[in-house]
Amino acid sequence: QVQLQESGPGLVKPSQTLSLTCTVSGGSISSGSYYWSWIRQPAGKGLEWIGRIYTSGSTNYNPSLKSRVTISVDTSKNQFSLKLSSVTAADTAVYYCAREGPWLTYDYWGQGTLVTVSS
Amino acid sequence: DIQLTQSPSFLSASVGDRVTITCRASQGISSYLAWYQQKPGKAPKLLIYAASTLQSGVPSRFSGSGSGTEFTLTISSLQPEDFATYYCQQLNSYLRSTFGGGTKVEIK
16 A cells, blocks of 8 residues: 655745655555656645656646746655745645556545745 | 636535536546545545546445536435545646635535
C-alpha cells in the first residue's frame, strides 16, 4: 500500500520561500508510469493544483503559480519536493502531495500539512 | 484554461435520498473527469475516474456519467458516512489539472 507523508515548516514569513517534502513509502517512486503532484487548499475553500513531476524530472505547473514554483524529485530518497517563493498570506493553506494514477487522477494522498504565512 | 462549475454548491438531504451533483466544463474534456469525496480534516478520496469508472473499494451506490462538457455524480441511497464535500476534477490537453468549486452535502 502506497503511503505519502508531507513534511516541512508550518510557519513561513512573508516574502520567504515555502519548502515541503513528500516521502513516499510502500513502493518505489520510480516504479510505474506515475506523476507526483502538489495540491493545496486554503481553509474553507476548494482545491488548487500546484504542479506535478515525473520521475524523469519533467514538470508541469499551474500557470497562476508557475513563476514562483519549483518541484523536484530525489529518487534515491523516494521523495519529491515543493518550493514556492515570495509567499504572501494568500499562500496559507493545507498542502497535499498526491500520486496521479489511472487517467491522471489522484489515487493516493498524503494527510496534508498546514502552512501558515505570517510574520 | 478549462473551468469546472459544480452545482449545487450546497445540498441538504436525508439518509436514503438519491442525490445528484452536476459538473460542467467550459469546453469539452472527453471523459477526463474524476470525482472526489472530502471529509473535514481529511484528504480527498478518489471515487470515480474516467467519468464513470468506480475506484476500487468505493461502494456501488456511487456512480458517474457524462462526457464532453456535462457530468454527474449520483449517490443512489445516501448513507450517514456520505455527508461530505464532493469535488470534480479534470485534466485537459495541456496536462493542467483543475477542480470544481465543490458541493457540500449536509444532513437535512
